[in-house]
Amino acid sequence: SKGSVGLQDLDNLAKMSFPLCMRHLFFNLRHDHHLKFGGRQQLGLFLKGIGLKLEDALSFWRSEFTMKMSVEKFDKEYAYSIRHNFGKEGKRVDYTPYSCMKIITSTPGVGDHHGCPYRHFSQENLRVVLEDQQLNPRAVEAVMDKVRNRHYQLACGTAFEAIHGCPSDGINHPNQYFEQSRRALQ
Ligand code: SF4
Incomplete structure (x- = not known):
């Protein structure tokens, strides 16, 4: 069974064990404090797949995005789709990471x-x-x-x-x- 992954592990895991597609997204997010929709989906579902829990996922994306926008804007425009990917909103489907x-x-x-x-x-x-x-x-x-x-x-x-x-x-x-x-x- 899969272990869980904490926020403090992410940078090291990205460096050591992410494939190039996810490494590229991760470090672009760290650098630009933003990712467009396709990138948020691809990376977000992958992170869920490696065992990042919803609350940690929200903190992760929030901490990056709010370097460039208010917490209110983040919560209003971005938090929903993160919860959605975890099956907590909308049709409540637990979405699968991309192949x-x-x-x-x-x-x-x-x-x-x-x-x-x-x-x-x-x-x-x-x-x-x-x-x-x-x-x-x-x-x-x-x-x-x-x-x-x-x-x-x-x-x-x-x-x-x-x-x-x-x-x-x-x-x-x-x-x-x-x-x-x-x-x-x-
Ligand atoms: Fe590798 Fe697949 Fe990611 Fe391409 S999409 S970098 S083949 S893991």
């Missing part, structure tokens, strides 16, 4: 940070990000090779192996990447 396929086939627009970096970043940007993750030149080339062949999930798996120094079981879901990473780093 790789859903993320890869999404179409981020200008100013959006959601999507899959292997699919949606320019090759140049992707290279920078991979080097930033301490991938050696040979591993970077192995990832880029898969990207050029449009095997985005295989590219993600290759990056996983280079980062963790052990094989992955294949990447189909960001939350599965996370679970595999936690096991590998134990």
Whole structure:
């Protein structure tokens, strides 16, 4: 069964165990104190999936967003959809975190940070990000090779192996990447 994740763990987990798609969203949120709707959904549901509880999720998003807006505005315009994703509003469906396929086939627009970096970043940007993750030149080339062949999930798996120094079981879901990473780093 899944453990719970506290607010104080998030930055470290993001650095160590988030796949690139979620890492990118997380650190953009930390930097800009905002994410557009697609990014809030993609990251928010992932965070729920790793075990962040509703109250902590609300504090997390509130603490970032209110660096740029009032608490009243946040509570009025943003808190609802967070509770909604936890099944506490509207139809009370407990929404499921997005799979790789859903993320890869999404179409981020200008100013959006959601999507899959292997699919949606320019090759140049992707290279920078991979080097930033301490991938050696040979591993970077192995990832880029898969990207050029449009095997985005295989590219993600290759990056996983280079980062963790052990094989992955294949990447189909960001939350599965996370679970595999936690096991590998134990
Ligand atoms: Fe995220 Fe999946 Fe893309 Fe990896 S392959 S970055 S887990 S969407």
